[in-house]
Amino acid sequence: MDINNFEEYFDPVILERGKDYYYKNKVDHIIQDSNGEYKAVISGSDVYSVTARLNSELEIDELTCDCPYDWTDHCKHKAAILYKIRDLLGRNEAFIQKENPNDAPPNNGLQGILSTLDKDELIKIISDLSDQYPEIEKEIQFRYSVDENEISQCKTLVTECINKEKYKGFISWSKVGPAVKGAELALERAVQRLEGGFYSQAIGISLVVMPPVVKMIDFSDDSGYISPILNEATEIIIESAHKASELESEQRQEELFNEIIKEAKNRRYDGWSEWRHELLKAGAAFCGNKKVRNRLDKVIEQLLGKETPVNWNSSYEIEALKVLQFMLIERFDPAEMAQAFLESNIQFKTFREKAILRALEKEDFTKALQLCEDGIVLNSRLPGLVDMWKRYRYKTYEQMGDIDNQKVLARELLMNNNLDFYPIHKGLFPPAEWEREKESFLNELESKDFSSVYRHIIESESETSRILRYCQNHRIEIMNLYEHIIEHYPREVSELFRSYIEYLSKEAGDRRKYKGVCKVIRTYKKACGSESAKLLIDHLKSQYQRRPAFIEELNKIN
Structure with a gap:
């Protein structure tokens, strides 16, 4: 540009x-x-x-x-x-x-044209367009008029835009963008109010945007517009709440808190709790007031009481609410209360992670390792969390300088498809020792069948004989790996390409698949030369004479 x-x-x-x-x-x-x-x-x-x-x-x-x-x-x-x-x-x-300024073409763009018109002509153009497209008039009025009932005006605009795009009670994916146009304009106004220091107005506008947009989720085919609107609204509310907590009177703070929490408690967020949690965070900005803090504590306890998960440990809802409680305790209560709360909720990922980091900060390695081990046992059915606790265990060994345990754990993590541990694992060994370790590791992977880790290492280490065997077991990979082995195994590479192309040709039955075959042939030509590709193309033309579309695509290969 x-x-x-x-x-x-x-x-x-x-x-x-x-x-x-x-x-x-x-x-x-x-x-x-x-x-x-x-x-x-x-x-x-x-x-x-x-x-x-x-x-x-x-x-x-x-x-x-x-x-x-x-x-x-x-x-x-x-x-x-x-x-x-x-x-x-x-x-x-x-x-x-x-x-050369004289070579510059005349500015025939919209701005260039409009810049040549006088005020009366511009007014007439806008008036005529507004008559033809009423939404233009509404947007101009919204952007530039001064309305004492600004929040009410925003609410009306958001609702009208949504209702306009409904058809038989539903909004199709192509209409979602126009449907949220009112919400976007309202949030622009909210940002202006936030930046101008009118925090109550910013909160009020954002709060009237959220209900109709959340409801809209149930009767629209979202194409990626709705979540960003709600995310921006909650961000504006949180930022405005923090500013208001510093500048507004205590009474006004309580009023704003009540408005935010009233919205957060609404049942419309029962299925969309991420935005409820953001609203609760906004309310927490006013908790310097003990009365407000007590109210928020009660709201959180009520919400926790509604949650009855089968698996307590995996409940996102409960963990998010507990994290908010912890944030309040850390901010307003003695440190020992925060530590006690953390330890009593150690079954949740967030709190276990905090406890491990605190232990590492204090160099209490015994405690850090125990927290990691307990987490591995507790989350044994959740591979992602198990890997996370193993990574923290590795970090602990690293901080301790325990190379032997680092080697064992790095290998284990790498074996479980954590490819980022390949250079880490390799870096723990001197070059000669690494060769023995690499051979042992690759042999173990081969005994357990091939894996993405195996492919990554043999490619990184240029293990040409193993790459060839890998391609022979996974013919499609010849497309990606031929450059590593063409110099050492030109005949075998050619045979693998031909075998793969002949298989694809046999399975192809429409033009899209014929084009896919030809794409592979072009790679074959690049790898093994024009003459080899020509012989194969002639063979395919002879074999598939009754597939004119295939022959037509083959003829396009240069």
Whole structure:
């Protein structure tokens, strides 16, 4: 992208927010160096550093920001600095000009056309379009009008957009985006209120967005729009609650807490508890007030009382609520209470992990190892958790400097398909000793049949004879591994390709599969040469004369 068309590469919502930052002069301390690099500080709810590098053609070679936003490729801060840079270039009469300004084509884009019109013409265009498309009028009114009943206005907008896209009580996947347009606009307003220091308004707007959007899950074919809306709403509520807990009166804090907790307790979140937990976290921001803290404790206990899992240890619901309780205890109660709570809930992954890390920090290796061993026994039917506790056990041995146990455990973890332990395991041995260990390990893997670990190691170690045997047992792998063995086994590689191609040809019965066969033949040609490929193609044409579509695809191979 270049500075003239960067808008095409941004999400429209993000672009609008970046433009808002630019117009509000939030791009501070912009500095340009001689290499076309611009650095700026952008201030909003927080302060972030943004860098953009342009080349001589005004193309953007580099664009970075240190904010945590990762939903799309580009954040609002990046958009803001690009608007600022384009403005600076325009002032210097370098905007949009390449080698020769006279060669630049006329700007026939939308912005170029609109820039030539006067105010009355623009008003007429917008009025005419609004008559034809009523949603344009609604969006303009929402964005630019001042409404004392802002929260009510947002609620109406969200609901109207959802109801408009319903057909027989259902919203199809292609209509989900337009259905949440109102929610997106409302959350834009909530962000503006948050950044402007109006925290109560930000919370209120976000809270009226959530109910209709959560309900929408039950009657729509979601295409990835709904969860981000709810995630953003809870993020705004949490951030606003923390700000409000520092600045609002005690009475207003209690009112905000009650509004948030009332929503969190609603039955609509019984199947979507992740957002309930986020709302409870927002409520926790006000727990410096003992009365509020007591209320939140009671709410959590009530929710815990509703949970009756068959397997207590694996209950996500209970663990998430217990973690919230622990957060409150750590924040407001003596350290010994937090430690006692942690130990009484050690059966949960989060608490066992915290206990292990605390033991390692204190260099209490005996306790760390015992916690790991107990976790392995407790979660014996959950391979992912077993591996996790083994990894912590390895970390403990590493901190102890116990090389012998590191070797044993690294091998065990590698055997269980933890490929990241291959270089770790190898690094524990001197070169000569590693050769013996590698041979022993590969022999053991062969006795248990081949595995992804085996494939990874023989490829990494260039074990050509073993790679050949592996391909002979897994013909499809010749496509990926031929380069490792073609020099040593050219005849065998050719035979494996031919065998695999002939098998695929026999099974193919439609054009899609014929194209798949031809893709393999092209790789065969690259590996074994044009002459070998030509002989095979001629053979296939002769064998499958009654498959004209296959012959047509074969003729396309160059």
